[in-house]
Amino acid sequence: MKLRLAIVGAGPAGIYAADILQKQDRPFEVSIDLFDRLPAPYGLVRYGVAPDHPRIKGIINALRDVLDSGVVRVFGNVNFGTDITLADLKQHYNAVIFSTGAIADAPLDIPGIDLEGSYGAADFVSWYDGHPDVPRDWPLNAREVAVMGNGNVALDVARMLAKHADDLLTTEIPDNVYAGLKASPVTDVHVFGRRGPMQVKFSPLELRELGEMRDVDMIIHDEDFDYDEASRAAITSNKQVFVIDKIFSQWKEREVGNASRRVHLHFYSKPVEIVGENGAVSAFRFERTEADGEGGVRGTGEIREIPIQAFYRAVGYFGCPLDGIPFDERHGVIPNHEGQVLSDDGSVLSGVYATGWIKRGPVGLIGHTKSDAMETVSHLVKDQASWWAPAHPEEHSVVELLTDRGVAFTNLEGWHKLDDHEKALGEAAGRERIKVVDRDEMISISRSGH
Numbered sequence: 001m002k003l004r005l006a007i008v009g010a011g012p013a014g015i016y017a018a019d020i021l022q023k024q025d026r027p028f029e030v031s032i033d034l035f036d037r038l039p040a041p042y043g044l045v046r047y048g049v050a051p052d053h054p055r056i057k058g059i060i061n062a063l064r065d066v067l068d069s070g071v072v073r074v075f076g077n078v079n080f081g082t083d084i085t086l087a088d089l090k091q092h093y094n095a096v097i098f099s100t101g102a103i104a105d106a107p108l109d110i111p112g113i114d115l116e117g118s119y120g121a122a123d124f125v126s127w128y129d130g131h132p133d134v135p136r137d138w139p140l141n142a143r144e145v146a147v148m149g150n151g152n153v154a155l156d157v158a159r160m161l162a163k164h165a166d167d168l169l170t171t172e173i174p175d176n177v178y179a180g181l182k183a184s185p186v187t188d189v190h191v192f193g194r195r196g197p198m199q200v201k202f203s204p205l206e207l208r209e210l211g212e213m214r215d216v217d218m219i220i221h222d223e224d225f226d227y228d229e230a231s232r233a234a235i236t237s238n239k240q241v242f243v244i245d246k247i248f249s250q251w252k253e254r255e256v257g258n259a260s261r262r263v264h265l266h267f268y269s270k271p272v273e274i275v276g277e278n279g280a281v282s283a284f285r286f287e288r289t290e291a292d293g294e295g296g297v298r299g300t301g302e303i304r305e306i307p308i309q310a311f312y313r314a315v316g317y318f319g320c321p322l323d324g325i326p327f328d329e330r331h332g333v334i335p336n337h338e339g340q341v342l343s344d345d346g347s348v349l350s351g352v353y354a355t356g357w358i359k360r361g362p363v364g365l366i367g368h369t370k371s372d373a374m375e376t377v378s379h380l381v382k383d384q385a386s387w388w389a390p391a392h393p394e395e396h397s398v399v400e401l402l403t404d405r406g407v408a409f410t411n412l413e414g415w416h417k418l419d420d421h422e423k424a425l426g427e428a429a430g431r432e433r434i435k436v437v438d439r440d441e442m443i444s445i446s447r448s449g450h
């Protein structure tokens with residue numbers, strides 16, 4: 001018996017699922033095909049993790065080892081829903097795991113959110129990380145910017161906006177991103193959170209990094225650091241919060257210098273409205289909140305306003321529905337029980353599994369997708385009796401299907417070509433890599449000699 005498995009989504013969750021399955025002790029052989037709609041694998045590790053985080057980007061090397069291990073075939077530039085459908089997968093595989101992640105911005109429902117100059121963090125991240133499906137130009141013409149959110153993505157966005165472009169030249173940022181950031185007139189980036197400094201979702205490492213940028217001053221306000229009982233309890237009971245408190249204490253001791261740029265952290269601030277002038281963002285109006293004594297906050301009725309010319313909401317990511325697959329519109333995930341996809345009536349859908357952010361929502365680090373994948377794969381293995389019985393399980397038949405449809409798919413060899421090309425571009429400029437961002441160019445490099 002051989003399990004022919006399709007995995008849709010070549011981010012860390014999909015690649016870890018392949019790795020765990022192939023290493024597992026099991027009474028059958030496996031043959032895995034990994035599909036991604038992009039010509040390059042690695043999902044948000046390539047297109048989400050900030051370029052100035054080379055250590056995290058380095059996880060790509062471990063993921064690449066899995067792809068190079070010889071048990072996984074890669075089909076890049078294949079979009080599930082258009083190039084290949086659920087009906088096709090049932091014809092060619094015994095089962096499918098969806099690991100399509102989350103790339104859209106969660107909504108923030110306040111007046112003015114649709115004004116010119118109001119953006120989603122996910123779109124900006126896609127731009128600076130060179131995602132092939134977003135425009136190459138990003139309007140960086142604001143001097144004062146607000147970022148709403150108190151998670152790591154908000155810090156990434158604030159850092160990328162405030163950092164001097166020349167300090168990113170050691171990274172893999174594409175040329176158009178360097179040029180855009182270099183021309184930015186930004187002077188002040190204001191980061192807002194509804195709750196207090198001891199309730200943030202930042203990781204200590206990311207927070208500390210924010211205070212280490214060259215020629216950027218950190219501004220925090222004494223009024224935010226009058227801790228309530230719940231905050232004091234969090235400092236003693238939670239190691240992360242303890243370290244975060246230490247970082248803020250160090251910042252409070254520092255003299256504010258005369259840097260050309262500033263990052264301001266504002267806590268206890270609930271968004272009320274993005275104010276517009278002539279259709280464009282001109283100010284941010286927010287309500288001061290206060291601790292409610294139980295770790296939450298309540299409004300005080302005090303409304304404040306600061307002038308800004310751009311607003312970024314970093315209030316979370318959201319998954320996208322997939323054709324023919326159940327979708328939980330409220331949480332932006334595929335409904336599932338430990339990775340077994342559930343149909344509308346709550347019963348388990350045979351042969352269909354989910355893992356990673358599309359399974360559990362857009363929270364958690366890359367490492368968490370590994371434990372996710374373990375759980376999903378263990379169900380897949382146990383469910384052998386309910387796998388599909390495909391009419392065309394032969395490995396060549398899916399290749400024929402895509403070829404007949406005229407899908408310009410890329411493979412692992414093609415990814416190696418693109419990878420080598422990007423490294424060569426980088427070497428010529430004294431950098432490790434420079435990303436190719438144009439989809440057609442990525443495909444043509446990957447398929448050269450095809």
Ligand SMILES: Cc1cc2nc3c(=O)[nH]c(=O)nc-3n(C[C@H](O)[C@H](O)[C@H](O)COP(=O)(O)OP(=O)(O)OC[C@H]3O[C@@H](n4cnc5c(N)ncnc54)[C@H](O)[C@@H]3O)c2cc1C
Pocket residue numbers: 008009010011012013014035036037038041042043044045048049050053056078079080081099100101102103125153156317322355356357358363364365366367369
């Ligand atoms: C801005 C940002 C910064 C982050 N920084 C860090 C960090 O520093 N450290 C850390 O540990 N974690 C970080 N994370 C979290 C980490 O990126 C996620 O935990 C992880 O990438 C989730 O993996 P995934 O495989 O579920 O989804 P993804 O990485 O999103 O992969 C999903 C893949 O599915 C593909 N896909 C989607 N739809 C289709 C379709 N219809 N057909 C075919 N393919 C499809 C996508 O192209 C993508 O390649 C960050 C996340 C974000 C958003």
